[in-house]
Amino acid sequence: MQHQIILIFHLLAAAIWVGGHLFLSIRYLPEALKKKDASILINFKDKFEPVGLPSLLTLLVTGILMAYHYDVTFTQWFSFSNGIEKIVSLKLLLLFISIGMAINAQLFVFPKVKSENLLPVAIQIVTITVIGVAMLVLGSLVRIGGLSFCLL
Numbered sequence: 001m002q003h004q005i006i007l008i009f010h011l012l013a014a015a016i017w018v019g020g021h022l023f024l025s026i027r028y029l030p031e032a033l034k035k036k037d038a039s040i041l042i043n044f045k046d047k048f049e050p051v052g053l054p055s056l057l058t059l060l061v062t063g064i065l066m067a068y069h070y071d072v073t074f075t076q077w078f079s080f081s082n083g084i085e086k087i088v089s090l091k092l093l094l095l096f097i098s099i100g101m102a103i104n105a106q107l108f109v110f111p112k113v114k115s116e117n118l119l120p121v122a123i124q125i126v127t128i129t130v131i132g133v134a135m136l137v138l139g140s141l142v143r144i145g146g147l148s149f150c151l152l
Contacts, residue, residue, distance in 0.1 A: 013058035018132040083146025
């Protein structure tokens, strides 16, 4: 039962994180690009961060707890030794990339964003959205034993 509760929190956090980025990519990014208006993206970011960043932290904590439930402990990370461990390692790699991108966005992309040049922020948004969806797909593979069928 404890695993199910952790999974529910993980799925709720994923719905916020991935859903928020999909909404940003599908609804707000095209509008900002069409109107050449950076404020549309900045306003979304300012409203999403108070909910999005805690959801990312929740994903990290619940993901690690679930990895331990599947006996994929810290010492096994990045060994690519079994199907579930491959999922955990790939999701951790994508998480580290996401954190790096979040830092990059905070320090370099958004402070310099201009309505005349939205390309850097658009690339950032689409990339983090694709990473979020990839993590969601990887997580869904746990139910079938992970990536046992893959050459990784």
